Amino acid sequence: MNEKKGLHWADKFAEQIITKNTGKKEYLIESAVTPSGVVHAGNFREILTQHFIFKALLDKKVKAKHLYFWDDYDRFRKVPAGISEKWKQYIGLPITKIPDPWGCHDSYAEHFKEKTIKEMEKLGVEVEFKSAKEEYEKGTFTEQIKIALQNTEKIKKILNKFRKEPLSQDWLPIRVYCEKCGKDTTKAKYSEGYMVEYECECGFKNKINFKEKPGFVKMPWRIDWPARWTYYDIDFESSGKEHQAAGGSVDTADLIVRQVFNHEPPIEPMYEFIYFKGQKEKMSSSKGNVITISDLLEVYEPEVIRYMYTTKINKSFEISFDADLLNVYNYYDKAKKMYYNKTEETAIDENEVRKYWLSKLTNEYIELPQFSVCVNAIQIAVGNIKKAKEVLKKTGHPYKNADERLKLAWNWVQKYAPEQFKFTVKQNLEEIKEDIRLNTWSEEIKELLSETADEIEKEKTGDELQQFIFETAKKKEIPIKIAFMTFYQLILGKSRGPKLGPFLTSLNKEFAVKRLRLEA
Numbered sequence: 234m235n236e237k238k239g240l241h242w243a244d245k246f247a248e249q250i251i252t253k254n255t256g257k258k259e260y261l262i263e264s265a266v267t268p269s270g271v272v273h274a275g276n277f278r279e280i281l282t283q284h285f286i287f288k289a290l291l292d293k294k295v296k297a298k299h300l301y302f303w304d305d306y307d308r309f310r311k312v313p314a315g316i317s318e319k320w321k322q323y324i325g326l327p328i329t330k331i332p333d334p335w336g337c338h339d340s341y342a343e344h345f346k347e348k349t350i351k352e353m354e355k356l357g358v359e360v361e362f363k364s365a366k367e368e369y370e371k372g373t374f375t376e377q378i379k380i381a382l383q384n385t386e387k388i389k390k391i392l393n394k395f396r397k398e399p400l401s402q403d404w405l406p407i408r409v410y411c412e413k414c415g416k417d418t419t420k421a422k423y424s425e426g427y428m429v430e431y432e433c434e435c436g437f438k439n440k441i442n443f444k445e446k447p448g449f450v451k452m453p454w455r456i457d458w459p460a461r462w463t464y465y466d467i468d469f470e471s472s473g474k475e476h477q478a479a480g481g482s483v484d485t486a487d488l489i490v491r492q493v494f495n496h497e498p499p500i501e502p503m504y505e506f507i508y509f510k511g512q513k514e515k516m517s518s519s520k521g522n523v524i525t526i527s528d529l530l531e532v533y534e535p536e537v538i539r540y541m542y543t544t545k546i547n548k549s550f551e552i553s554f555d556a557d558l559l560n561v562y563n564y565y566d567k568a569k570k571m572y573y574n575k576t577e578e579t580a581i582d583e584n585e586v587r588k589y590w591l592s593k594l595t596n597e598y599i600e601l602p603q604f605s606v607c608v609n610a611i612q613i614a615v616g617n618i619k620k621a622k623e624v625l626k627k628t629g630h631p632y633k634n635a636d637e638r639l640k641l642a643w644n645w646v647q648k649y650a651p652e653q654f655k656f657t658v659k660q661n662l663e664e665i666k667e668d669i670r671l672n673t674w675s676e677e678i679k680e681l682l683s684e685t686a687d688e689i690e691k692e693k694t695g696d697e698l699q700q701f702i703f704e705t706a707k708k709k710e711i712p713i714k715i716a717f718m719t720f721y722q723l724i725l726g727k728s729r730g731p732k733l734g735p736f737l738t739s740l741n742k743e744f745a746v747k748r749l750r751l752e753a
Contacts, residue, residue: 241587242545247289249500250468260295262287263461263470263499264360265302268345269328270313273523274552275473275507277352281542282471282504284358285591300465301353301360305329305342306369306451308408308417325416329366352526356535357594365457372447375427377460377494379444381406381452382423384493388456391488395480406456410449413437417451455482459490459498467499471546477503505549510557524552532558532645534637540565540592554649562604565592573598602630607642609731612656613739616643624739628695656725658740662753669722671751677709678719679751685720686749689742699734724748 250260264283266272283299290297306327312320316334323331323341331341338344353360368374381388388406393399409419411433418434429450432438443450452460461467476482487498509524529538532554541561544550553561568589570576575598602610602625610630614620621639625632646655659665666672681702688701706716720737721730724745730736737745 240584241285241289241543241591243285243289243543243591244292244587246286246469246500246502247293250286250290251293251295253500254468257468258296260290260297260468261465262290262297262299263302263465263467264299265304265470266349267304267307267328268342268349269307269309270345271523271525272345272349272352273525274529275523277356277526278504278507278542278546279471279473280353280358281356281539282546283469284360285543286469287359288591299358299360300363300467302363302365302461303342303346304365304454304457305346306365307454309341325418327366327410327415327417329364330415348525348527352530355530356526356539365451366448369451370448372444374452374457374460374464375444375447377464378407378450378452379427380494381456381460382429385423387493388489391485391492392455395485406452408451408453410451411435411437412439412441412449455485456489458482459486459494459496462486462490462499463494463496466496469500471502471504474503474506477501502546504546508549508551510551510553510555532641532649533561534641536592536594537562537565539594540568540588543588543591554645556651556654558645558649559605559608565589566601566603569593569598575600599634600631601638602632602635604638604642606630607635607638608646608650608654609736610739611639611643612646613658613736615657628735628739653729656727656730658724659726660744662723662748662751665722665726668726671723674719675711677711678716681705681709681711681716682719682723682749682751685737686746689737689745689749693738695732695735695738697734698737699732702733720749723751 254260262283264279266276266279280301287297287299306329309320309323309326309328309331311324312318320331320334328342329340333339333341333344335344338347350362382405385404385406389400389404403420403422405421405423407421407423407429408417409421409429409431410417411419411431414433414435414437416433416435419431421429421431423429427442427444428440429443430438430440441449451457462470472483483501487501490496490498526538529552533541541550541552551557564585567576568582568585571578571581572586572589572593606625606628607621610621610624610628611618613624618636618639622632622635625635684705685698685702688698693701702716702720703713706713717733718728720733721728724730724740
């Protein structure tokens with residue numbers, strides 16, 4: 234195996250983390266999301282970026298942990314499209330206390346959590362989950378809340394630097410959830426220590442000690458984030474461009490963590506957006522232009538998805554469902570062969586080797602046919618996996634472990650493949666005779682077809698058959714393009730198809746011979 238290290242960005246960040254805090258007992262990586270909508274493939278760039286850093290740290294023989302923080306104590310802000318207007322009554326409640334509109338989970342937040350957890354498991358992402366709701370209710374951030382309140386003016390000054398309108402005179406760095414109605418439609422006053430007095434729009438008012446009665450006082454996002462960095466002593470957390478824009482949450486979090494919580498921010502690089510090929514805007518749940526990991530898993534193997542996300546984090550990339558998907562598989566297969574020393578190439582790309590190492594979910598080399606080969610085999614077998622494996626075996630391709638790739642290839646053909654990659658073997662010659670104008674074909678063409686049938690009966694290989702057709706057409710002065718097109722028309726009813734020689738050998742021999750001899 235090729236396992237040279239330190240060439241990939243994940244390794245470089247891992248080295249930075251260790252150098253910044255040499256000798257730390259355990260390094261902590263954090264990623265987070267608010268489960269108020271679909272966690273899409275764009276969100277997963279953060280998850281997988283942190284996961285790769287975590288994996289690189291472990292490879293350097295240090296202890297590390299990847300914390301995944303559910304910001305599930307955020308307020309329900311508005312009713313999304315497609316959900317009943319009845320849910321307006323829940324605006325202001327934390328998303329963990331809102332009923333699931335689809336009725337299948339305990340709460341609105343849990344509905345979106347479950348799918349994400351399953352997707353992470355399928356991609357082999359190991360994390361320790363944390364719930365903001367549970368942590369606030371346990372009183373985890375009590376001291377950070379107190380420090381924030383004691384530094385209200387300092388925080389206001391930091392936030393106002395980046396605001397057009399300054400914060401109000403009575404603004405506080407907290408939100409209070411009402412003990413009676415549960416909403417954050419409250420106005421609060423801070424006296425001292427752990428004491429907060431509040432009044433809610435519902436009419437309820439009270440004075441509470443948030444140390445003795447935790448869970449009702451929460452810090453808003455721009456204060457909560459640096460407070461978390463401080464409490465857990467986070468070493469690394471990448472974030473998207475929207476957070477790293479001038480005056481964005483990263484700028485304010487860095488100032489607050491240093492000036493208010495007296496702590497250094499983690500290493501926090503920016504990652505670029507991911508786009509669906511042809512899409513002009515970044516993925517957004519609110520705009521409805523999202524692709525999920527579940528969508529990708531319909532046509533991409535988990536390791537191939539991981540491989541795509543090893544792209545440099547400061548570069549955007551497109552997720553393709555068109556013909557470029559075939560290239561993604563080819564690049565992945567090539568990197569895999571390099572890693573396991575199964576390639577005949579003399580020049581080894583060590584960065585590609587490392588990308589495969591980060592992508593892999595097994596330590597065993599499993600030989601698979603090219604995805605494009607599977608696309609052809611599964612169409613010849615009309616979606617039947619068992620028959621498609623027989624086609625692979627017959628044409629000399631790896632077939633024993635090809636079930637999953639064949640299934641994904643069939644999904645791709647059914648849902649996304651461009652027309653030039655789709656075909657159906659026409660079983661009845663009589664039905665297509667007129668369409669392909671069989672009665673106009675020259676004697677030379679018919680001879681070429683018949684002689685090729687003879688070669689098939691001799692059990693010639695696909696490459697041998699390809700060469701035979703090419704040379705025979707040339708001898709008979711049949712233009713090569715016309716010759717090949719004739720075969721495709723006769724078998725597929727269209728002028729293009731898979732590589733001809735291997736395709737002919739993949740067909741049932743009796744069928745292929747009869748068809749080329751123009752027998753019904």
